[in-house]
Amino acid sequence: MDTKELYHTASLARLELDEKEAEKLSREVSQMLEYFNHMLELDVSNLEPTTHALMKNNRLRRDVVAEQTVDPDEMLENAPDLEDRFVLIPNVL
Amino acid sequence: MSNKYETFIGLEIHIHLEANTKMFCGCKAQYGDEPNTNICPVCMGYPGVLPMVNEKAMELGYKVARALNCKLSKNTFFERKNYFYPDMPKNYQISQFEEPVGVDGWMDFDTPEGTKKIRIHDVHLEEDAGKMIHAGDMSLCDYNRAGYPLLEIVTEPDIKTPEDTELFLRNFQRMVRYMGVSDGNMDEGSMKCDANISINLVGKGLGTKVELKNMNSPRFVRKGLSYEEERQADMLDQGKALTQETRLWNENRDQTEVMRTKEEAEDYRYFPEPDLPIFRPDQTFFDLVESGLVELPLTRKHRMMEEYKLSADQAEYIHDDLYLADYFEEAVKLGGDSVQLFAWLSSDVKKLLNRENLSLQDSPLTASWLTELLELISSEAISGKIAKKVLDFVFSDKKSPKTIVEEKGMSQVSDPAVLTAAVDKVMAANPDVVEAIKGGDNKQRGFLMGQLMKETGGKAAPVPLQKILAEKLG
Ligand SMILES: [Zn+2]
Numbered sequence: 001m002d003t004k005e006l007y008h009t010a011s012l013a014r015l016e017l018d019e020k021e022a023e024k025l026s027r028e029v030s031q032m033l034e035y036f037n038h039m040l041e042l043d044v045s046n047l048e049p050t051t052h053a054l055m056k057n058n059r060l061r062r063d064v065v066a067e068q069t070v071d072p073d074e075m076l077e078n079a080p081d082l083e084d085r086f087v088l089i090p091n092v093l
Numbered sequence: 094m095s096n097k098y099e100t101f102i103g104l105e106i107h108i109h110l111e112a113n114t115k116m117f118c119g120c121k122a123q124y125g126d127e128p129n130t131n132i133c134p135v136c137m138g139y140p141g142v143l144p145m146v147n148e149k150a151m152e153l154g155y156k157v158a159r160a161l162n163c164k165l166s167k168n169t170f171f172e173r174k175n176y177f178y179p180d181m182p183k184n185y186q187i188s189q190f191e192e193p194v195g196v197d198g199w200m201d202f203d204t205p206e207g208t209k210k211i212r213i214h215d216v217h218l219e220e221d222a223g224k225m226i227h228a229g230d231m232s233l234c235d236y237n238r239a240g241y242p243l244l245e246i247v248t249e250p251d252i253k254t255p256e257d258t259e260l261f262l263r264n265f266q267r268m269v270r271y272m273g274v275s276d277g278n279m280d281e282g283s284m285k286c287d288a289n290i291s292i293n294l295v296g297k298g299l300g301t302k303v304e305l306k307n308m309n310s311p312r313f314v315r316k317g318l319s320y321e322e323e324r325q326a327d328m329l330d331q332g333k334a335l336t337q338e339t340r341l342w343n344e345n346r347d348q349t350e351v352m353r354t355k356e357e358a359e360d361y362r363y364f365p366e367p368d369l370p371i372f373r374p375d376q377t378f379f380d381l382v383e384s385g386l387v388e389l390p391l392t393r394k395h396r397m398m399e400e401y402k403l404s405a406d407q408a409e410y411i412h413d414d415l416y417l418a419d420y421f422e423e424a425v426k427l428g429g430d431s432v433q434l435f436a437w438l439s440s441d442v443k444k445l446l447n448r449e450n451l452s453l454q455d456s457p458l459t460a461s462w463l464t465e466l467l468e469l470i471s472s473e474a475i476s477g478k479i480a481k482k483v484l485d486f487v488f489s490d491k492k493s494p495k496t497i498v499e500e501k502g503m504s505q506v507s508d509p510a511v512l513t514a515a516v517d518k519v520m521a522a523n524p525d526v527v528e529a530i531k532g533g534d535n536k537q538r539g540f541l542m543g544q545l546m547k548e549t550g551g552k553a554a555p556v557p558l559q560k561i562l563a564e565k566l567g
Contacts, residue, residue, distance in 0.1 A: 012360055014177055051170060055370030063112050063149035066119020072132050085128040086226070086233035089179055093227040 001029045098292045098326055101299050102258050102318060103214075103250035106265060107243050108275040109221070109283040110153045115240035116220040117144030117187060117369075122242060124281075128235035136220075136240035138183030144368050146171075150218060150242035151194075151372065153274045155382045157244055158195025158216040160272060160389060165382075168373045169194050171218075171366040176359075179234055180222035188245075190363045193217030201391055202264035203409075204257055208391075211261060212249040219243050244274075250289065250299060255318035262286060262311035267390040271415050279310050286314055291335075292325045300325070301335035305349060308342045317342035321349050393418060401431035410439055416454050423460040433467050441481055445488055457491040458484075466494040473554055474504050507554035512561050515553065519544045520565060530566055538562075 001009075006026050010017050017025065081088040115122050118135035135142045158165055169192050173185040198213035223239035225232055246265075252258050266277040266284065277284045286308065293300035305321060308314045321340070328335055340349040374382075388396075394412040397403055403411065412418045417438070424434050438453075442463070446456060466483060469475045475483060475498060486497045498504050506512065519541060520527050530537050541562065545553060 012175075012362065051365035052367065052370050057370065058372050058374075059145060059370050060148035060151060060372070061114075061119070061145035063114050063147050064119065065114055065121050066133075068120075068133060070134055072130050075132060075134070075137055076129055083231075083233060085130070086235055087129065087179075089232050089234065091227055091230050091232045092179055092225075093232065 001026055001033060097294060098329065099295045099297075100253055100255075100290065100292050100322055101250040102252035102255070103289045104246075104248045104252070104258070104262075105287045105289075106246045106248075106262075107221075107285040108157075108246070108269055108277060110150050110242040110244055111273060111275055112147055112149045112153070112242050114147055116147055116150055116218070116242040117240055120240065123237070126237055128233075128237060131237045132239070136182075137236060138181070144187065144366075146369060146372065147242055150244075152378075152381060152385070153242075154194045154216065154218045154244050155374070155378075156272060156385050157246070157269070157274055158198065159382050159386065160268065161195065161198035161200050161213045161216060161246065163195025163198030163213060163216055165195050165374075165379070166192050168192060168371050170371040171369045172363040173366050174219075174361045174363055176361060178222075179232065180225050181239060182223070182236065186220060186222065187366050187369070188219035188363075189217035191365075200261075200265070200268075202257075202261045203391060203394070203405075204260050209257065211251045214247040214249050216244065216246050219245060250291070255315040255322060258288065258318055259311045259315035262314060264391065266311070267413065267415075271387055271390050271393075272385075273387075282309075285309075286311075288314055288318055290318055290321050290325070292322060292329070301337050303335070303337070304339040306339060306341050306352065308344075313342055313344055316347065317349055320347070324349070397421075401425060403431060403435060407435050407439075411435065414453075416452075420453060420460045424464045427461055427464040429460075429464040429467050430471070433470075434463065437463065437467070441484060445484065449488060456488065458487055462487060462493050469494055469498060469504075473507065473556075474498065476505060476555070479503055479505070479551070502552075504552065505554040506549055506552050507557050509557065509561065512549075512553060512558050515545055515548050516558070516561050516565055519548055527566070538566075 003022055003026055006022060006029060007017065009029075010022075076082060076085065076087070079087040109122075112122055114120060115131075115136055118133050120133050120136055121131045123131060135144055155165060169189065171187050172190045174188045174190070175185045177184055193215045195216040196214070198216070199210050200213060201208050201210050203209075221238050221241035221243045223234055223236040225234050227233075252261060266279075269275040269277045269284075275283060279286065288305045288308070289302050290305065291300035291302045303321060303325070305314075305317050308317045320342075325335055339352045341352045342348075343350050390412055394405075394408045397408040397412060397418075398405060401408075411421050421431075421434060421438065425431050442453070442458065446453060449456070466480055466487070469483070470477055470480050480494075483494050483497050483503060486492070486501065487494055490497060492500070523541065523544065526537050526540060530541070542555075542559070545558060545562070549558075
């Protein structure tokens with residue numbers, strides 16, 4: 001994988017890479033992509049993609065309000081900062 | 094806009110589905126609660142949680158797709174749409190991409206130039222994001238709306254004018270309201286519409302696409318698109334190239350403004366949501382979808398024109414609101430004359446509702462009472478003028494028109510003996526006027542009629558009264 005593509009991929013995942021890391025990863029990622037290329041050689045045109053190997057049946061939930069098993073207040077305690085009941089973060093607009 | 098150019102408009106419409114709970118968890122789907130009260134580990138994106146699809150949302154999604162004439166998926170599934178923004182704690186939105194509930198549909202809508210058809214690209218289920226308020230150097234997040242069941246309807250760029258776009262949206266709103274899948278209110282945020290627009294020289298096909306956001310009514314969608322159509326035509330006239338970008342409608346300045354330019358295509362890296370199995374609807378599910386289909390607004394409008402001899406404008410007015418349409422048809426079944434019903438509903442009843450600040454639904458005037466009022470007029474028990482007074486009393490006293498007419502003695506007097514006595518009395522009291530009329534001064538007849546109405550308290554039936562008077566005057 002060329003470095004430009006690697007930096008793009010990293011930025012999509014919000015990862016910061018320095019030059020040394022980029023050089024190392026570029027080699028490793030290229031190797032991984034080669035493995036995938038082997039798989040791509042197989043003809044799977046008549047197969048339905050296996051997106052979910054273990055879940056064969058429909059699974060829907062009834063539209064009924066569930067009891068709260070975790071207190072929302074407790075979850076809010078994990079927030080970096082609060083104002084009234086809002087989660088407060090640096091402006092992202 | 095000059096007819097050198099052709100316009101292509103496509104829409105992405107989001108509707109909040111009428112469900113009790115969120116799309117993938119059992120949290121209450123409800124507006125107006127204290128911030129961050131309807132949240133749980135699933136919609137807050139905690140690790141190790143298991144989302145589950147709301148069966149009601151799935152059913153409504155298929156119903157809308159069916160009503161829009163889509164091909165319905167036999168194996169629909171969800172994908173993760175990856176993006177980083179704090180309105181979604183998971184850093185992805187669960188949506189549909191490869192196999193949405195429906196694809197390749199269409200919808201008809203009425204315009205002054207006749208019925209037009211818009212192709213529907215797809216209908217897919219997803220979850221809404223949380224609500225953010227940006228204040229100063231801080232942003233406030235409320236996740237009550239995060240995970241709210243959403244349905245997105247994507248049209249092909251088939252709409253040709255901003256005016257048609259507004260009409261299409263109003264038709265669409267009516268459809269979801271008729272179906273009971275969403276209240277479709279754009280100003281309250283339960284329906285959102287982003288538009289894309291491009292213009293090009295006639296015959297050249299699609300131009301450079303600009304996306305428009307932030308329009309919270311069908312009217313603003315039209316205004317935003319009109320502004321954009323003009324702006325793009327000016328650019329092309331000046332030989333400038335258009336940029337593919339997203340613009341926001343600024344309703345205070347009546348213009349669109351750049352939000353972001355798309356230098357590189359957004360890369361959402363969709364991949365199948367591993368926690369949600371593929372949904373393969375069985376016959377029972379499809380039967381449920383079929384059984385829930387209702388007569389859609391446009392079909393109903395056309396049927397009303399045919400069945401009740403209403404004009405297009407009259408039917409447009411009546412069918413706009415589901416309650417009004419049902420009310421009207423109930424009144425017709427009870428024997429009301431359709432044209433009279435329309436006349437009363439669109440003028441006197443409407444005026445009273447406005448004055449009292451009531452909806453028809455909340456008013457005391459039921460369909461059977463309105464029919465009763467019309468019967469009182471057609472049987473000449475009361476005049477049209479008195480009927481308006483009776484209507485007032487129906488609203489204030491909450492009693493049936495018949496009861497009001499009886500209790501207040503408002504019925505017309507058509508008994509010949511009573512009328513003859515009144516005529517005799519008035520003629521005796523005004524001998525000089527009678528002489529003048531007999532001498533050919535017909536203008537004075539009006540004066541006598543006025544005196545007679547006074548004498549009978551306005552209740553004399555005018556037709557027999559005039560006849561008796563004419564006979565007496567010779
Ligand atoms: Zn939840």
